[in-house]
Amino acid sequence: MQKVNIAEKLSLFSDYYNPRIIGELNGQQVKAVKLKGEFVWHHHDNEDELFMVIKGILTMELRDKIIDIHEGEFLIVPRGTEHKPVAREEVHILLFEPAGTVNTGGEQNEFTRNVLEKL
Amino acid sequence: MQKVNIAEKLSLFSDYYNPRIIGELNGQQVKAVKLKGEFVWHHHDNEDELFMVIKGILTMELRDKIIDIHEGEFLIVPRGTEHKPVAREEVHILLFEPAGTVNTGGEQNEFTRNVLEKL
Numbered sequence: 589m590q591k592v593n594i595a596e597k598l599s600l601f602s603d604y605y606n607p608r609i610i611g612e613l614n615g616q617q618v619k620a621v622k623l624k625g626e627f628v629w630h631h632h633d634n635e636d637e638l639f640m641v642i643k644g645i646l647t648m649e650l651r652d653k654i655i656d657i658h659e660g661e662f663l664i665v666p667r668g669t670e671h672k673p674v675a676r677e678e679v680h681i682l683l684f685e686p687a688g689t690v691n692t693g694g695e696q697n698e699f700t701r702n703v704l705e706k707l
Numbered sequence: 708m709q710k711v712n713i714a715e716k717l718s719l720f721s722d723y724y725n726p727r728i729i730g731e732l733n734g735q736q737v738k739a740v741k742l743k744g745e746f747v748w749h750h751h752d753n754e755d756e757l758f759m760v761i762k763g764i765l766t767m768e769l770r771d772k773i774i775d776i777h778e779g780e781f782l783i784v785p786r787g788t789e790h791k792p793v794a795r796e797e798v799h800i801l802l803f804e805p806a807g808t809v810n811t812g813g814e815q816n817e818f819t820r821n822v823l824e825k826l
């Protein structure tokens with residue numbers, strides 16, 4: 589059993605939209621991700637997804653509104669809800685979601701990461 | 708769907724060892740807690756528990772070692788593992804654990820909070 593330093597984990601990589609697993613518990617995973625630019629519209633049929641901002645501002649586009657999530661804030665996107673993360677500048681976040689959640693939901697495209705590195 | 712500001716939620720209460728629910732997803736809950744002083748030794752038979760430090764230093768006593776968890780760090784205590792949180796000064800943390808996890812595990816004592824407020 590070892591503690592995890594979030595900033596240290598984030599310092600180990602620099603690519604965008606490529607989540608790393610930094611914790612696992614109760615069938616859920618904690619992932620660290622760096623974002624820059626626009627992601628794609630998608631949803632998850634069976635998984636709620638928590639986005640916690642560690643650095644920067646994450647803009648979450650939803651079909652009916654847009655929410656800016658700042659450092660020290662989180663947003664839970666319920667299953668079935670279409671969403672598109674947008675990072676105007678580099679953003680560092682944590683995700684909490686069920687193990688095996690695919691970052692692009694039911695779609696496979698150039699952003700899809702089916703196999704994630706554990707740090 | 709609304710974002711959650713962690714510091715704002717923590718500003719809404721001042722008592723210790725009384726977790727508030729500030730998020731729910733996938734059968735799990737996000738709880739905000741302020742700690743000061745020594746908690747009790749306990750374990751959870753069926754729940755892994757994540758402790759993320761928002762402010763201060765949380766000392767986690769385990770039977771074979773002691774881990775100081777600082778701001779920006781987290782520790783996952785696996786199910787079945789005896790642990791005792793100690794806060795020498797006031798500490799603010801988030802917990803991620805399955806809904807219904809009781810703070811004192813299988814024991815009922817003066818620290819037990821069976822019903823938690825949602826903020």
